[in-house]
Structures are given as structure tokens and as C-alpha cells.
Amino acid sequence: DAGVTQSPTHLIKTRGQHVTLRCSPISGHKSVSWYQQVLGQGPQFIFQYYEKEERGRGNFPDRFSARQFPNYSSELNVNALLLGDSALYLCASSPQRGGQETQYFGPGTRLLVL
């Protein structure tokens, strides 16, 4: 079975632009979470979506938004990009919501903001 997939793998944007990152969960998984990993740090939680609804949000500004589609894939949108948004963006999926569900990660999207 295919694992979590993310696109694109790399992205270069300039300050003020908008970006959309995409994630396809493991087949059968209904929950998708997004994390931001700045170089040299552990991932930080951004959003969790389950059954197309937002179930959790981390401490990120409103420039960050996301959605989940009927096929459980997800998009992360970031508006008005700042230099500090440069990071690896990781998507993780799990079968259901809940802390008892192990989250499986995709390979990430490396975003560079110039």
C-alpha cells in the first residue's frame, strides 16, 4: 500500500505570495494532521482534520488555513508568506482521530521563502 504522499517536494516563493501544499493520506485513513518543522527543531502542530472538519489548531496565525476533501486528501494554504515560513511541512495521517491512533508521516514539502 502507498504511504502518505505530499506535493510538491520543493517550493520556492517570495515574500507576500501565497502557497498551497497537498497531502494524500494512506488509503482508509480519515484523519490528516499538518506540522511545520523549522530547520534544527522538532515538528510543530498546525492543524488536524477529521471527516472534513477541523478538529485541532496549533498556535499559528490566520494566514495558515487548511481543508480536507471528501476523499480525505488535504490542502494547507499559507497567505502573505514571510521569511519565517521557510520550513519543511509535514503531513501525517491516521485511521481515526484520537491519541491512540499512530500518525504516519509523508516525506514533506520543503518551502523556501525569499
Place this chain on the structure above:
Amino acid sequence: AQTVTQSQPEMSVQEAETVTLSCTYDTSESNYYLFWYKQPPSRQMILVIRQEAYKQQNATENRFSVNFQKAAKSFSLKISDSQLGDTAMYFCAFIGTNFGNEKLTFGTGTRLTIIP
């Protein structure tokens, strides 16, 4: 809010030796799960091992085992017979079970290098 602390930024060990990575956490939740994830240079975050807090028995996965001390809030990872492919960043992570708080909280990571 929970916190996860990894106090060893970098470690190195000879191939075939045993190495232990440390992790401590803080939480007020009574039921939770702990994980060790591995992130090689390819950057894919890979699950190494998982521990359920209500289980006293330490989890084991082949060469990987944990020492879970719930009272001390300690969760260390032992890698036996280390291999070159074990070279990676290792992250300790915590997740609670309260609805609305089902997010992984990660430590800052330990960079492990296996020396041939």
C-alpha cells in the same frame, strides 16, 4: 500543556554498539502515548516504536526497546547492535487522549551518528 525534552543534541557510537537516547516529558494527563520517530537525511519521519502509558511493560521492536518510567516521566530509547542505517535524527513525541488535544508534541531531537 505538555512538553518534551531531549537533552542530548548529538550522539555518536561505533557500529554494533548499544546506544541510549534520553527523553523526559511533562503532562497532567493520565492516559497518553509516547513515540520515537526517526528522521534520516531523506527527511521522511519514520515510526520507530510506540508506548502506551497504561502499559507497564516496555515496548520492543527488534533492536529497539524503550525504558518507560511513568513516575519519573522518562522515556528512553535503546538501540542494540547499531547499524549504519540507524544514522538519523531521533525525535521523542507525546500525544494525549483528551479530545481536542490529539496533537503530537515533539522534542528538539537527537542527532545520532553511527561510526563504521
